[in-house]
Amino acid sequence: MRKKIIIGNWKMFKTNTEAVDFIKAVESKLSIDKNTIAGIAVPFVMLSDAKKASKNLVISAQNCFYENEGAYTGEISIPMLQNIGIDYVVIGHSERRDIFKETDEMINKKNIALLKANITPILCCGESLETYESGKTIEWVKKQIEAAFKGISENDAKKVVIAYEPIWAIGTGKVATPEIAQNVCKEIRNMVKNIYNESVSHEILIQYGGSVKPENINEILNQSDIDGALVGGASLQVDSYLGLIK
Ligand code: 13P
Numbered sequence: 400m401r402k403k404i405i406i407g408n409w410k411m412f413k414t415n416t417e418a419v420d421f422i423k424a425v426e427s428k429l430s431i432d433k434n435t436i437a438g439i440a441v442p443f444v445m446l447s448d449a450k451k452a453s454k455n456l457v458i459s460a461q462n463c464f465y466e467n468e469g470a471y472t473g474e475i476s477i478p479m480l481q482n483i484g485i486d487y488v489v490i491g492h493s494e495r496r497d498i499f500k501e502t503d504e505m506i507n508k509k510n511i512a513l514l515k516a517n518i519t520p521i522l523c524c525g526e527s528l529e530t531y532e533s534g535k536t537i538e539w540v541k542k543q544i545e546a547a548f549k550g551i552s553e554n555d556a557k558k559v560v561i562a563y564e565p566i567w568a569i570g571t572g573k574v575a576t577p578e579i580a581q582n583v584c585k586e587i588r589n590m591v592k593n594i595y596n597e598s599v600s601h602e603i604l605i606q607y608g609g610s611v612k613p614e615n616i617n618e619i620l621n622q623s624d625i626d627g628a629l630v631g632g633a634s635l636q637v638d639s640y641l642g643l644i645k
Pocket of ligand 1: 564569609630
């Protein structure tokens with residue numbers, strides 16, 4: 400049976416102090432069953448303290464660079480993350496792709512470098528409203544998935560967590576219906592099967608993201624090809640976060 404994985408993506412919100420307070424408050428009330436992975440992806444400056452404060456929550460980075468070191472002002476390397484015990488990193492979020500112009504090629508390099516370092520990539524994919532409305536979602540996501548997995552072995556591919564996040568549903572309050580989300584996640588599993596095989600496609604975890612809230616998370620997680628959620632806005636408040644994990 401595949402585990403459930405629910406990760407809050409804090410984006411560029413909160414301070415270090417707020418992060419530590421949040422983790423303490425959540426952990427004092429949280430009970431996570433052994434088949435669930437729950438965590439938060441926090442800004443770089445909070446990773447170290449968040450990691451120290453957390454006992455059961457997974458602490459994920461929101462990005463990384465693929466070179467180990469060098470003249471890359473402003474970037475954070477994988478060895479830096481490893482040194483503070485980080486074992487999950489979100490890559491290819493649509494905000495990184497759109498605002499910071501990250502390409503499929505860069506995301507593939509990050510995917511390869513993270514897997515080499517034994518860190519779990521949370522690989523985001525998803526289409527714009529325009530692509531969705533023109534009926535080209537699957538074609539678009541297929542291109543992103545194929546590019547991201549280029550050069551990755553079958554054994555490593557299983558360790559990647561894929562997050563399907565339609566851009567039109569991010570922060571808009573417009574959640575994709577569970578049927579739409581399920582259909583695309585099923586197609587993604589099929590893409591993985593075509594690149595690798597049945598066993599990889601069966602094992603790989605696929606999350607949905609985009610306006611997930613405590614009120615709608617159950618119907619999303621009930622879909623057979625959706626193994627979890629990547630949650631923005633609703634992961635920022637303690638009560639709402641707890642409502643997602645319950
Ligand atoms: P919202 O849950 O705020 O729509 O954000 C989704 C997201 O981008 C998570 O990575």
